[in-house]
Amino acid sequence: MSRYNVKETEAKWQSLWESQGCFTAREDASRPKYYVLEMFPYPSGRIHMGHVRNYTIGDVIARFKRAKGFNVLHPMGWDAFGLPAENAALEKKTHPASWTRENIATMRGQLKTMGLSIDWDREIATCDVEYYRHEQKMFLDFLKAGLAYRKESWVNWDPVDNTVLANEQVIDGRGWRTGALVEKRKLSQWFLKITAFADDLLKGLETLDRWPERVRIMQENWIGKSTGVRFRFALKDRADTAPNQTLEVFTTRPDTLFGASFAAISPNHPLAAELAASNPELAEFIAECNRLGTSEEAIETAEKRGFDTGLKVVHPLDPSWELPVYVANFVLMEYGTGAIFACPAHDQRDLDFARKYGLPVLPVVIPADADPASFAVETEAYTGPGVLRNSRFLDGLDVESAKQEVGKRLESTGQGERTTQFRLRDWGVSRQRYWGCPIPVIHCESCGIVPVPDDQLPVVLPEDVTFDKPGNPLSHHPSWKHTACPSCGKPALRETDTFDTFIESSWYFARFCSPKEDSTGFTRESVDYWLGVDQYIGGIEHAVLHLLYSRFWTRALKTCGYLNLDEPFTGLFTQGMVNHETYKDADSGAWLAPTDLEKNDKGQWVHRDTKAPVNVGRVEKMSKSKKNVVDPAHIIGTYGADAARLFMLSDSPPERDLEWTESGIDGAWRYINRLWRMVTDAPVALPPVGAPKPDALSAKAEATRRLVHKTIAGMSEDLDKFRFNKAVARVRELSNALGELDGSGEGEAWVLREGFESVVRLIGPMMPHLAEELWVALGHQGLLTDQPWPEADPALVTEDSVKIAVQVNGKLRATLDLPRDLDKESAERVALADANVQRALEGKPVRKVIVVPNRVINVVV
């Protein structure tokens, strides 16, 4: 029996596609365009199974849309700046640039073995000055437009590495690499004004009907719009300060203002700092609050704590009513005004605090079904709807009306205004890191911050740096930061911070439209033609950060006249993870890799060398630490890209997690070989390409032919809707049916050819190498890649006769073969005549017969 030679075959077609420039994209106004993009990889070293899944899904869509006649853009690039390169530089004594470029070379080679329909001419790497120079220009335009600014802000500071850490890099209050206790430091940082688009980013979500609901909800929550009232308390005069001071607070519950029992400010509130200057006890309290980390655990277990400042504020609606002012650890400086008024009866945090410090708890909203006289709040705040009580002129109103009423009152006296508050904060983009895009500004002692003028761009990241000292190598570079002020000419210093690498990924999709353009990041014509991305595909982990930043950046570009587009990604698909069983040595408990194991004669896993018993653990995300990774290169080398691709698409729906198994990849491999044998070693000689359909077909041939067309119709829909697992099941079903045809009956050989050709075309997007090989085997000239998607004959998609279930009182008693669309009366007659049905009726009178055409008949007795 001859065998399919995967290695040779796959390499052959890959080089043919490349030499013929099959996937080179060109703008063509006469054809509908389709932009397919998978989230570009970070060049970490080698591709992993997550990449294989991501790029397989993208490639199926790209090839499918191509066959459907779209002008497809399907590019690839490298998210090449970032921390791991610097860590590698330290650990492996290499340079981030060379480490990154070597990884790119390796991974490009690996991706090419997958047979992806990518336009490699458009490849970009974000660490190339040809790329990042354009974002420097964009940033300076944002600066001019007021969308970028500099301010002091608190950061996580690692005192050993002398660097800022992202929140994700702080684990239990310690630096992830050094283990040093992280300090809060105030640093001058660059910010992008994403909050300027808060409302617009929120509204835009409504237009993204081809995004997963949950991603939209996550972004909605992240933006966190609240409507309420911002108002100012008058501070009772203090002897030591100027009179007429006010304390501004924000609340979403102005209706509960008459239930107020205290005001609270954040430990980082300017007023707190002011008071602490003359109050060492308060200063100590504030320091304590700051020491307590902001880790999730710390917050969850933290007790509400406060410090009575002794200050009083005047209730805005009653000049004779005074409230104490506390510094409270649960009030965030970053949200609202950093100060609140507290109504313990209707806010759990306020209630916890009030109970601890013995402050009044007065319910002012009474649920409709409760007795106003006896309704009391003990340990659980009441946050539901109800009627206002104990609230003077608000009494009797519902919550919503009371909110409006208080808002109006405060506005009329000038004490406050109704307003909208967002949870979203501006995007801090400064990183005290080397391997990133230099921020193009200069610090001059006389002129302050001076943007680098256009004619001095780009600011090139120097490669002659050393990593022998902690901190940012850019600061240590002997000459790089020393420059002349573009404004006054005096010696000045370059900014040594680099951009957050999320900036590069915020516009790379636009760069792909004109990747070779020197003068600008992209040409207007190219983005007008290609953008937005019709189908974006990637992991759910970027649901907020990258996907929100890109939406912001696109809007900022629009503001600065770069393009006319709001949403960069019109369609989004988030794929699940690739998981694998985990293994541990039964004695030592050490993690073991799948390649360390073998099955013994009892079918149990044991260690390959020591034969020691192995415990099989949970199925978890592939990770180096748990050693449950399978190297795609090894799989592709053994079974070929098509088998790996088929496995990725089979069984699990793409949005769900997928378990990688050895038997699964074996199954994919078996199918590929079976298909190859079936076509290359057909039971009868097939009629030549293009032979006309014979007039007569055997019943079996006719039935098989119908299945062919049903499969074409079904699979087209499946691929459109990302139901790859069903598409695979369908084409397997068709192959099974074709395997049943021995070609001896009338017209069967012709149907076999039609069936084989259809299968080959249908698997084209999923298993492109095998498909090309079989296309040739079937006697065709030219590439299958250039063939259009098959069309189903509508007349063959529906059957003439249908199987109808007959139920008696809802229980299945018989199935009947009836002509399609048979009238109800006849159907009922045939059903009642059936022997099984008669037996089930047991002679009881028929009360009612429900006939659902072409589906079911239910006899009710």
Add this chain to the structure above:
RNA sequence: GCGGGCGUGGCGAAAUCGGUAGACGCUAGGGACUUAAAAUCCCUCGCCGUUAGGCAUGCGGGUUCGAGUCCCGCCGCCCGCACCA
């Protein structure tokens, strides 16, 4: 705590307009071929029952001629956010 999702054979899953539950595959078992193995091919495979049939979609109710699907109440698992006033 808030928000979202999901519970179907030994396993991954189909059934997405309320109409035959388990397509397709994996595993397992049996058989054929072979000196043998691999590969391949055939058969069986939700549970109980000899058959007739009965029971089955996390649990308990409800609506309906008919519920995996809709409604109400529980239980369990997963994900995101998390002192956001």
